[in-house]
Amino acid sequence: MQVTVHFYSYFKEFAGRAQVSVAVTEGASVGDLLAKIMAQFPRLAGLQKAMLIAVGVDYQTQDYRLKPGDEVSLFPPVQGG
Amino acid sequence: MKRELIIATEPIDEAALVSKRAQSDGMGAAVYFTGIVRGSEEGKAISAIEYESFQRMAEHQFHLLFDEMEKRWPVESVRLMHRLGVVKVGEPSLWVEVVAPHRGEAFAACEWLIDEMKRVVPIWKKPAG
Numbered sequence: 001m002q003v004t005v006h007f008y009s010y011f012k013e014f015a016g017r018a019q020v021s022v023a024v025t026e027g028a029s030v031g032d033l034l035a036k037i038m039a040q041f042p043r044l045a046g047l048q049k050a051m052l053i054a055v056g057v058d059y060q061t062q063d064y065r066l067k068p069g070d071e072v073s074l075f076p077p078v079q080g081g
Numbered sequence: 082m083k084r085e086l087i088i089a090t091e092p093i094d095e096a097a098l099v100s101k102r103a104q105s106d107g108m109g110a111a112v113y114f115t116g117i118v119r120g121s122e123e124g125k126a127i128s129a130i131e132y133e134s135f136q137r138m139a140e141h142q143f144h145l146l147f148d149e150m151e152k153r154w155p156v157e158s159v160r161l162m163h164r165l166g167v168v169k170v171g172e173p174s175l176w177v178e179v180v181a182p183h184r185g186e187a188f189a190a191c192e193w194l195i196d197e198m199k200r201v202v203p204i205w206k207k208p209a210g
Contacts (some may be wrong), residue, residue, distance in 0.1 A: 006175050007133070008133065008135050008203065008205065009133060009205035009207075010207075027157075028150055034167050034172075052203075054138055055136075055202070056140070057137055057138040058138075058141070058142035059201070073135060073138065075135070075203060075205070076205065078199065078200070078201065078202055078203050078204055078205060079199070079205050079206045080132075080139075080163060080175070080198050080204030080205075080206075081085075081116045081136075081163075081174065081195060081198065081199050081204075081205065
């Protein structure tokens with residue numbers, strides 16, 4: 001299945017794009033998806049410790065099981081205010 | 082609890098916002114916070130900050146915080162405006178109003194909301210030289 005991944009803030013610059021579509025197997029976790037993302041965008045690998053993950057509009061952990069149509073967002077710590 | 086949330090590029094007109102304050106007779110405290118863009122970031126002079134958001138998620142996360150705030154304090158209303166785009170030094174980037182029966186709960190709720198916003202609401206800033 002295809003999952004759309006969005007990048008925000010400087011993650012967008014490190015990835016060189018705002019979004020990408022990634023093919024993952026049924027039942028794949030966010031962690032599995034991240035492994036693919038890091039292989040495709042190695043500049044993001046160094047940022048993984050400070051990475052926040054959302055699916056839709058809610059935060060999720062790497063254990064979250066992806067469903068068809070899920071939109072995943074990856075971004076650095078937030079800085080509003 | 083009444084709530085009003087604006088996340089937009091339009092400048093924050095504090096006087097206009099304050100003039101629209103409304104509260105019932107039981108409310109004795111209205112606390113305001115204005116966040117202003119400083120002229121330096123990490124010791125380096127800047128002229129502005131550019132704010133970016135993941136708007137749909139930012140609105141959702143703000144409403145989750147409002148839900149939690151309502152459980153913790155007897156707040157009658159909250160109004161919050163956060164600017165996006167380029168905000169010049171000296172201009173407000175954030176404006177918050179919390180109305181509650183007493184000042185203690187109004188101050189506490191307002192401070193908690195801003196602290197939590199800085200932890201979970203997907204808004205980012207980029208300094209401009």
